Amino acid sequence: MQTLESLNQTLQTHDAVMLYFSAPTCNVCHALKPKLTEAIMDNFPSFVIENIDISETPEIASHFSVFAIPTVLIFFQGREFLRKSRHMSVGEVIEDIRRPYNLMLA
Template sequence: MQTLDTLNQTLHTHDAVMLYFSAPTCNVCHALKPKLTEAIMDNFPSFVIESIDISETPEIASHFSVFAIPTVLIFFQGREFLRKSRHMSIGEVTDAIARPYNLMVES
């Protein structure tokens, strides 16, 4: 099980991290997750993806101010860059992170 400490360590040791917040009762979460994960890994291979079940670890959701699911948080070099909740498309997420990701990887 994840803890806030392990997630913070991940955020500070990896340049590109996606946190995916969901719950077992969320059908949209389960439909979106595999497609979004595949798109991220295909286009941005150095991303680390962490899934957080808010029913198991509500304190993590609270710490990141996540109150709706699914929620995706994108971090670059430990700083939150993008936050998308509920209604999002895979293209929206990948388009938003393409330029900063490519700049980070090239430098």
């Protein structure tokens, strides 16, 4: 099980991190997650992806001010760059992070 400390360590040691917040009862979360994960890994191989089940670790969701699911947080060099909740498409997430990713990591 993840802890806030382990997530903070991941954010400090990797240049590109995606946090994916979901819950077992969220059907949209389960439909979106494999598509988004595959698209991120295909387009941005340096990304580290962490999946957070808010039903198991509500304190992590609270720490990151996540109150709706699914929520995606994108971090570059430890700083939050992008936050998407509920209604998002895989294409829009990919396009939103393409330029900064390429500038920092290409």
